[in-house]
Amino acid sequence: MIVSGAIEQRVDAAVDAWLRWVPGWTPGTHRGRARLCRRCTGSPMLAAAGLTSDVPHQVTHALVSRMQRIIDRRVDEFTEQQLPMLHAELTGEQMWRAGGYDPAAGLDPEYEGLDPDPDPADGEQPFLFTLAGLAEESRSEPLLPRPPLSADEKRQLRREVELADRCAEEAGRAVCFALMAHRSRIESAVRRFVEPQIRAMLDELSRNLEPPQ
Numbered sequence: 001m002i003v004s005g006a007i008e009q010r011v012d013a014a015v016d017a018w019l020r021w022v023p024g025w026t027p028g029t030h031r032g033r034a035r036l037c038r039r040c041t042g043s044p045m046l047a048a049a050g051l052t053s054d055v056p057h058q059v060t061h062a063l064v065s066r067m068q069r070i071i072d073r074r075v076d077e078f079t080e081q082q083l084p085m086l087h088a089e090l091t092g093e094q095m096w097r098a099g100g101y102d103p104a105a106g107l108d109p110e111y112e113g114l115d116p117d118p119d120p121a122d123g124e125q126p127f128l129f130t131l132a133g134l135a136e137e138s139r140s141e142p143l144l145p146r147p148p149l150s151a152d153e154k155r156q157l158r159r160e161v162e163l164a165d166r167c168a169e170e171a172g173r174a175v176c177f178a179l180m181a182h183r184s185r186i187e188s189a190v191r192r193f194v195e196p197q198i199r200a201m202l203d204e205l206s207r208n209l210e211p212p213q
């Protein structure tokens with residue numbers, strides 16, 4: 001059910017986009033994150049890409065999010081074409097949300113999947129309002145109550161959710177497989193653009209730690 005050629009092409013394009021993004025990365029580009037990232041931690045995509053734990057999270061996250069978009073898009077396409085009940089449920093949900101403010105909509109891949117309201121770091125001012133709070137306030141109520149699903153419809157919906165999960169797994173595997181072909185390009189970008197900045201930061205740190213003469 002997966003068109004693996006299409007996934008491969010999308011991975012090629014997404015890796016190209018990430019390679020264009022990496023040279024502009026600096027350690028201060030994004031705010032530091034203390035929490036563990038659910039999307040990156042233990043992701044088989046990072047192993048496939050050859051990105052080890054020494055690589056800063058912002059750099060890995062930017063790649064993983066781009067790959068996740070490919071998987072999500074594949075599942076969306078499959079749902080639209082093959083899973084009529086789930087598709088109807090999801091489009092109903094979208095209409096229900098329409099008009100509300102979704103803090104996760106339209107983010108750059110570097111920010112996708114991150115908590116939109118990280119805890120303020122030490123010495124930082126806490127936010128006056130949170131994006132999640134704003135989303136809560138602006139969420140519109142459904143116009144009409146939905147008719148309840150019959151037992152048959154529920155069964156079919158569960159079956160379609162399983163198929164969508166399976167599609168996501170297959171797409172994930174195809175993405176990992178395609179990523180392996182780009183490992184050397186990814187590793188050399190990290191060596192060239194990321195590692196020197198990390199070394200400079202560490203040098204700076206150790207200079208500051210030296211006792212005054």
Ligand SMILES: [Zn+2]
Nearest residue numbers: 037039040061
């Ligand atoms: Zn991450």
